[in-house]
Amino acid sequence: MFSIQSKWRYLIMFLGIQLVVMALLSREGYQKRVTYFIRIFRKPDGGALSGRNHTTPTISGGDVYANLSHLPKAHGHRDDMPYCPKTSPLIGGPIHVSFPSRLSLAEVERKNPLVVRGGRYRPPDCVARHRTAIIIPHRHREHHLKFLLYYLHPFLQRQQLTYGIYVIHQAGNYTFNRAKLMNAGFREAMKEEDWDCLFFHDVDLIPEDDRNTYVCDSNPKHAAIAMDKFGYKLPYKMYFGGVSALTPLHYLKMNGFPNNYWGWGGEDDDIGVRVSLAGMYITRPSLKVGRYKMIKHKLDKGNDVNPKRFNMLAKTRQTWRTDGMNTVEYEVISREYLPLYTNITVNIGTEAGLHPPPRTPAPAPKAEAKDVAEKLKEK
Numbered sequence: 219m220f221s222i223q224s225k226w227r228y229l230i231m232f233l234g235i236q237l238v239v240m241a242l243l244s245r246e247g248y249q250k251r252v253t254y255f256i257r258i259f260r261k262p263d264g265g266a267l268s269g270r271n272h273t274t275p276t277i278s279g280g281d282v283y284a285n286l287s288h289l290p291k292a293h294g295h296r297d298d299m300p301y302c303p304k305t306s307p308l309i310g311g312p313i314h315v316s317f318p319s320r321l322s323l324a325e326v327e328r329k330n331p332l333v334v335r336g337g338r339y340r341p342p343d344c345v346a347r348h349r350t351a352i353i354i355p356h357r358h359r360e361h362h363l364k365f366l367l368y369y370l371h372p373f374l375q376r377q378q379l380t381y382g383i384y385v386i387h388q389a390g391n392y393t394f395n396r397a398k399l400m401n402a403g404f405r406e407a408m409k410e411e412d413w414d415c416l417f418f419h420d421v422d423l424i425p426e427d428d429r430n431t432y433v434c435d436s437n438p439k440h441a442a443i444a445m446d447k448f449g450y451k452l453p454y455k456m457y458f459g460g461v462s463a464l465t466p467l468h469y470l471k472m473n474g475f476p477n478n479y480w481g482w483g484g485e486d487d488d489i490g491v492r493v494s495l496a497g498m499y500i501t502r503p504s505l506k507v508g509r510y511k512m513i514k515h516k517l518d519k520g521n522d523v524n525p526k527r528f529n530m531l532a533k534t535r536q537t538w539r540t541d542g543m544n545t546v547e548y549e550v551i552s553r554e555y556l557p558l559y560t561n562i563t564v565n566i567g568t569e570a571g572l573h574p575p576p577r578t579p580a581p582a583p584k585a586e587a588k589d590v591a592e593k594l595k596e597k
């Protein structure tokens with residue numbers, strides 16, 4: 219039995235909810251809000267994984283897999299093929315990005331039947347005008363990598379690119395070094411193929427608009443200009459972090475990236491400064507197009523903030539010619555051609571070098587010390 223008091227409480231709550239709903243519906247654009255309400259009550263992220271093609275964009279963008287289902291699997295002689303059009307007809311603009319917890323790599327593979335061993339792709343019906351390698355620095359972020367692959371493969375296919383995805387995995391537990399991994403990635407990717415553009419890509423940044431084309435400009439390009447974590451704005455003018463695109467020539471002209479930034483921070487600014495020291499400038503897509511969602515995370519174990527970063531940055535002018543691609547040292551531990559990407563595991567050593575000597579010399583065994591003492595006594 220309800221008491222009188224609780225009856226009143228329920229009545230007031232019911233009226234309150236009605237009032238809120240009425241207020242929302244009566245506002246301008248009520249249709250959008252109704253859709254929003256319906257979305258709340260729908261299974262979360264069902265659209266992203268349903269395998270259906272949503273050709274009509276939802277409020278926050280379209281399905282990244284739309285426009286791709288018609289691509290032919292088998293193709294004729296590549297010699298007879300025309301070049302792909304300058305602007306891909308498959309581009310659709312804003313993309314809906316969400317992170318469904320039940321996504322698996324097998325599902326990503328299933329949705330990308332034209333991607334071949336090592337994470338390579340070329341358009342089946344035309345000859346791509348651009349060949350782009352994606353270089354991803356990585357350690358202990360498999361969860362993020364899965365989402366990036368889910369979005370990046372169809373994103374690049376919609377742009378009709380020939381592409382390959384490389385994950386450069388830092389071996390061991392020593393402090394992370396993002397920029398040095400990029401140098402290793404650059405060299406290893408270029409050994410495999412004559413890529414004309416390299417995209418250096420954080421694992422947790424998902425592009426939200428496929429008009430942000432993954433091709434290089436005449437100068438180094440900073441693609442991640444508008445990230446959600448910075449309110450979709452550039453945090454400061456010289457910012458060069460997240461996702462950037464350079465041709466092999468750009469990369470070598472600035473002597474690649476620095477090798478000596480261990481831990482979080484500073485290396486992206488160093489890279490930005492190198493661009494201008496090498497006589498180039500940073501280009502950017504528009505704020506509308508260079509949008510990225512960052513998968514939320516905390517600072518990783520093994521990637522503490524680098525306290526030396528400001529001192530190091532102040533010296534970039536003196537160091538860029540003697541620290542970079544011309545001095546990078548690493549060892550390839552393994553190279554795996556996986557279905558969705560090429561994984562290259564590298565030993566990049568420590569601040570003390572690639573094979574640093576043990577920190578403390580081993581103490582002399584007791585017996586030996588005794589022998590020496592005895593010998594001294596004899597003398």
Ligand code: UDH
Nearest residue numbers: 355356357359394396420421422515516517518521
């Ligand atoms: N990375 C790894 N593993 C690591 C560290 C970094 O794979 O252990 C790679 C990865 O590609 C990542 C990139 O390096 O996207 C850059 O590192 P980050 O994502 O840690 O850098 P970010 O600027 O970090 O995003 C912000 C610090 C997060 C603190 C948030 C507290 N609210």
Ligand code: MN
Nearest residue numbers: 420422512515
């Ligand atoms: Mn991050």
